[in-house]
Amino acid sequence: MMRSVLPILTVVTALVLLWYGAAISMNSKWAQDQAARAGLDLSFTELVADTWSQDRPRLPAPHQVVQELWKSTGEMALKGRAFSKRSLIFHGWITLSATMLGFVIGTGAGILLAVGIVHYRVMDMSVMPWAIASQTIPIIAIAPMIIVVLNSIGIQGLVPKAIISAYLSFFPVVVGMVKGLRSPSIDQLDLLRTYNAGTGATFWKLRLPSSMPYLFTSLKIGMAASLVGAIVGELPTGAIRGLGARMLTGSYYGQTIQIWSALIAAAILAALLVGTIGLIQRATLKRMGMQP
Amino acid sequence: MMWIVSSLVVWAAGSWVNYRLANGAFSATRLVKLAVPFLFGVTIIAVWEGLVRGLSVPHVILPPPSAIAVRFAASLDILWVDFVQTFIKGAMSGYIIGCGAAFVIAVLIDRSPFLQRGLLPVGNFIAALPIVGTAPILVMWFGFDWQSKAAVVVAMVFFPMLVNTVQGLAATDKMQRDLMATYSASYWQTLIKLRLPAAMPAVFNGLKIATTLALIGAIVAEFFGSPIKGMGFRISTEVGKLGLDMVWAEITVAALAGSAFYGAVALIEKGVTFWHPSQRG
Incomplete structure (x- = not known):
């Protein structure tokens, strides 16, 4: 663990340096134009300072994004306006609630279907090929349609986004869970048969426990997919609330810093969600004695 | 009404055939392995068509597969x-x-x-x-x-x-x-x-x-x-x-x-x- 801290830090530092460098080269044209219009000649240090502090840069520098993030989260929270419409906490919460609702529905349905597939041959043969094939299809293309159609029959807000999230997290969980429930070896299944264990006992005592590593892996994929679904689901309705909406309004009005801070907020959210599942996975597998 | 009934019949028939195929003697052959998901897909499309027409779902909510194919x-x-x-x-x-x-x-x-x-x-x-x-x-x-x-x-x-x-x-x-x-x-x-x-x-x-x-x-x-x-x-x-x-x-x-x-x-x-x-x- 400690061994990789230094390399990781090096890579991250290199990425940040690269980002600053790119900010200079991408924003310098604007800075030069402004200076030429004002009849000034920019020295290199002035140029650099300007490229890192523009209002609407082509590429905002990291510290600008961090400032914007702090201004729209921490500072708002300190002022007691954490849930005002200008606060990223508010928008993040909107996206998070849709993600979580969709994730719970999607994974729940996925696990149920996987249990059915493992126990009923006809379900396996008819549904499984479609579940696998559906992973090669850009399902997200139907997101705008779901939003607009549900909107036209009067359902809006949280539910349509959650449906997209559920749909995106559903198939990875089905595929992973079927693999997991089938992971016990013939020997183990035979042993349970010699104990005269029924289908139920085999499921609870052998299949379900041995599927846990697979379940957690697919839960992580499903969680990331859910978040993407919720963000994309916020785009087509004219985008009022949520992280996706912040990105879209930012791109309408050329507010690059706003887009970037929404993007980083989404990244932090994704990292937190996937990290939480990782922690639960660790604790669970440790309790089950599956990982040293 | 006709459409709803016939789509339910198609559903039942498709499931029954699939059930027989999956649990039959030839269930491990390549042909059956392809036929079962294919039949399932066809059944879904047929039921979709029947229900959309039978319940007269407006096309702006869910168009029937035939309309999609025509388009x-x-x-x-x-x-x-x-x-x-x-x-x-x-x-x-x-x-x-x-x-x-x-x-x-x-x-x-x-x-x-x-x-x-x-x-x-x-x-x-x-x-x-x-x-x-x-x-x-x-x-x-x-x-x-x-x-x-x-x-x-x-x-x-x-x-x-x-x-x-x-x-x-x-x-x-x-x-x-x-x-x-x-x-x-x-x-x-x-x-x-x-x-x-x-x-x-x-x-x-x-x-x-x-x-x-x-x-x-x-x-x-x-x-x-x-x-x-x-x-x-x-x-x-x-x-x-x-x-x-x-x-x-x-x-x-x-x-x-x-x-x-x-x-x-x-x-x-x-x-x-x-x-x-x-x-x-």
Whole structure:
């Protein structure tokens, strides 16, 4: 663990340096134009300072994004306006609630279907090929349609986004869970048969426990997919609330810093969600004695 | 009423036939294995058609499959233009650039264990992020045409491909590398004759994951701005006009393109990694 801290830090530092460098080269044209219009000649240090502090840069520098993030989260929270419409906490919460609702529905349905597939041959043969094939299809293309159609029959807000999230997290969980429930070896299944264990006992005592590593892996994929679904689901309705909406309004009005801070907020959210599942996975597998 | 009853009958009959096929004597044959999912799909479409007509669901909510098929056949030229714009220009070029760059960089950083230890966790982390979110930024940078879509695709496929290739290059064991050393093989000889072939299963895993990501990236990027063609553009504008049959036709195209793309990569994989246990009968 400690061994990789230094390399990781090096890579991250290199990425940040690269980002600053790119900010200079991408924003310098604007800075030069402004200076030429004002009849000034920019020295290199002035140029650099300007490229890192523009209002609407082509590429905002990291510290600008961090400032914007702090201004729209921490500072708002300190002022007691954490849930005002200008606060990223508010928008993040909107996206998070849709993600979580969709994730719970999607994974729940996925696990149920996987249990059915493992126990009923006809379900396996008819549904499984479609579940696998559906992973090669850009399902997200139907997101705008779901939003607009549900909107036209009067359902809006949280539910349509959650449906997209559920749909995106559903198939990875089905595929992973079927693999997991089938992971016990013939020997183990035979042993349970010699104990005269029924289908139920085999499921609870052998299949379900041995599927846990697979379940957690697919839960992580499903969680990331859910978040993407919720963000994309916020785009087509004219985008009022949520992280996706912040990105879209930012791109309408050329507010690059706003887009970037929404993007980083989404990244932090994704990292937190996937990290939480990782922690639960660790604790669970440790309790089950599956990982040293 | 007729439609509802007949769709229920079709449902029952389809399930019964599938049940008999799946539990029958020939259930392990190739033909039955193809027939059962096919029948299931046909049943779903038939029930969809019957229920939509029977319950007279408005076309702006869910058009029947027949209407979608008619629309599909009638607008082949538009669909083709959109397909070329989104798939060939946007997704394919981004896929090739992104996967190619990731592969080359993976081979380069493979020489340095230090970089590997640093890049792998960072790459894994970035691969889990909602990279689609970079779409508005990249559209701003590269303009509305296909270049910005290709850039989004590059950003999406790069890290999954990088991580898989690096893992693949680590797939050889010590004995094999020692053997190459006793042959006094140089770094490049070892790379080309041993390590790259051994890396191919993981590389193709990355390539297969990237096919879906490429299409998703190209389509979603068009939601943020596009010239007046492209699958994502057509979907978002037709949804606005409530032309849902056209939306479904585009989705059909996307599904077909996605499956065909994946299938093509899987086929190449079969040819390249014929020696791997997962490919043997």
